[in-house]
Amino acid sequence: MDFSWSDEQTAFRKEVARFAREELQDDVILRDREQEFFWNGWRKCGRFGIQGLPVPAEFGGSGSDALTTVGALEALGYGCRDNGLLFSLNAHMWGSEIPVLSFGSEAQKRRYLPKLASGEWLGVMAAAELGGGDVFQTRARRSSTGFVLTGSKTFVTQAADAELIVVLADLTAPSGARGTSAFLVEKGTPGLTVTRRLRKMGLRTSPTAELSLADCEVPLENLLGSEWQGGEILKTSMEWESICGLASYIGTMQRLGETSLEYSRERKQFGQPIGKFAAIARKITDMEVRLESSRLLLYKAAWLKSRGEDSSREAAMAKTYLGDSCVQSCLDAIQIHGGYGYMTEYQIERELRDAISARIHLAGLEVPA
Ligand SMILES: Cc1cc2nc3c(=O)[nH]c(=O)nc-3n(C[C@H](O)[C@H](O)[C@H](O)COP(=O)(O)OP(=O)(O)OC[C@H]3O[C@@H](n4cnc5c(N)ncnc54)[C@H](O)[C@@H]3O)c2cc1C
Incomplete structure (x- = not known):
């Protein structure tokens, strides 16, 4: 057993803690009260390389492994008291970057990962639903050009700001076969609306909202992974x-x-x-x-x-x-x-x-x- 960090990891952790202490301080009490996101902090994190941690260098990140990433995020939490910013960073990395990186086509990776890794785009996953239950109530059906999504999602982090939302929905094939699939839905897609901003107990600097998908059409190439691979993606x-x-x-x-x-x-x-x-x-x-x-x-x-x-x-x-x-x-x-x-x-x-x-x-x- 070896419990030591490598010299590079130690230096990186120190650098992240310094960055967080010096660059990510502002009036978080005020923003907590006003439920405001720390956009300036988000952009600084993008420039520093936080959003790019899990993304390989060819797509604009550093391709750090899980242990290095854990060490960096621990240091970020030590230096930065805005837990809402940290929460949104996590929602972005694990809810959008990892699904695209692990299941995306080459074209999807090239289109989305550089923007997500730099922080230019904010991405999240929309899985949770009002009703709960064993099957997603949000439905997808095939159309002549792709898929049509209908339903609603709740508790979506940064729903109003996200440029990319990984939506999980129940897809029924003409044969009757059904199962969860994942779709890449971009901001501005007709039918996608934020219906309600939610107020909450904590993490108030990370806005949360409900989403509606009303006959929301996504092109064929925006299916993430293959049909019915949504469970694996989640x-x-x-x-x-x-x-x-x-x-x-x-x-x-x-x-x-x-x-x-x-x-x-x-x-x-x-x-x-x-x-x-x-x-x-x-x-x-x-x-x-x-x-x-x-x-x-x-x-x-x-x-x-x-x-x-x-x-x-x-x-x-x-x-x-x-x-x-x-x-x-x-x-x-x-x-x-x-x-x-x-x-x-x-x-x-x-x-x-x-x-x-x-x-x-x-x-x-x-x-x-
Ligand atoms: C701040 C915040 C941000 C979020 N952001 C997102 C987001 O960006 N995207 C998204 O899709 N979702 C998001 N969520 C939703 C989150 O994923 C769900 O709240 C979480 O998965 C729990 O599901 P639930 O709320 O339906 O609770 P339930 O699953 O209904 O759970 C209710 C209670 O039952 C317990 N329970 C449930 N199942 C079991 C079991 N098998 N055994 C024992 N106990 C059990 C739970 O622990 C809990 O105490 C967010 C939630 C919060 C609080």
Whole structure:
């Protein structure tokens, strides 16, 4: 076993943390209140190479493996407190780039990947539906020139801004055979509309909305993969998201642990630093243990994925444990900071609201037949 990062990985992690600390700071409290996306940060990330992490060099990215990507996203989460920006970056990479990269034709890769890798275009996946259930309610049927999509989608990250949406729909063939297929739907396609912006508890700087597809025609060449390959495409996207999508939360946990330790040394009550009280010291220790065990689980999943081995079991454990750990560490950090922890300006209550999504957005999305 070798738990060390290579020299290149270490240097890259440091560079990402510096970039996040110096370039991705602005008034996130205000944008959280106004539910505004950090466009300037998004563009800076594009120039730095964040959106290009999983995309090979021939399509404008750096072609980083899962472990390097996890290390970079962890550093990004350590330096950047806008979890909504980080969430949108993840939705973009795992919801659009990975599906196009893994299942796209050469022409699709050439058309979409360079724009997605540079951040010029924002891409997402629209899978979730209002009704839930075992089969997608959004339907696709063949037409003389391609496919016609009809239905609606909910909880779509950046739905109003995305230039490219990977839509999952139930395709019925003239023979009666049916199954999930994936379609590349570009912004401005007639019939595609954003019907409602959704307000939410956390990750408020990453806008979420509902979509309607009303007889939305997509050309034949916009079928992603082959007919009925949608389930496999969703599974591949979810595998990447389960591993890399929560890496930034490790950076958050490290930052909160450090801030809490510092505060527990400075804040005095009853004549001594509060860190001397066993109840506070125990919380600091628990935060550190959660951070370290989250790292070990996630690094193992990413290491397996980087070696091309099956990582689904490790990824499932990592995402479950990490989501719970981050929520608990946010609660501990708030408790350690007392009344200040509860106040918006200390920026811990927002971390808690943002972290709760980690227990939800990766849960339950299964692959309909
Ligand atoms: C902030 C945010 C952004 C999102 N962005 C997108 C997006 O861009 N695109 C998109 O398609 N979707 C998106 N989603 C939707 C997300 O993928 C779903 O919310 C998630 O998959 C859970 O599905 P659900 O909401 O239907 O909950 P359900 O599946 O209905 O789950 C309800 C509860 O039941 C539990 N549960 C479900 N199945 C099981 C089971 N088999 N065993 C035990 N417990 C179970 C769940 O854990 C949960 O606690 C987003 C969600 C959030 C919160």
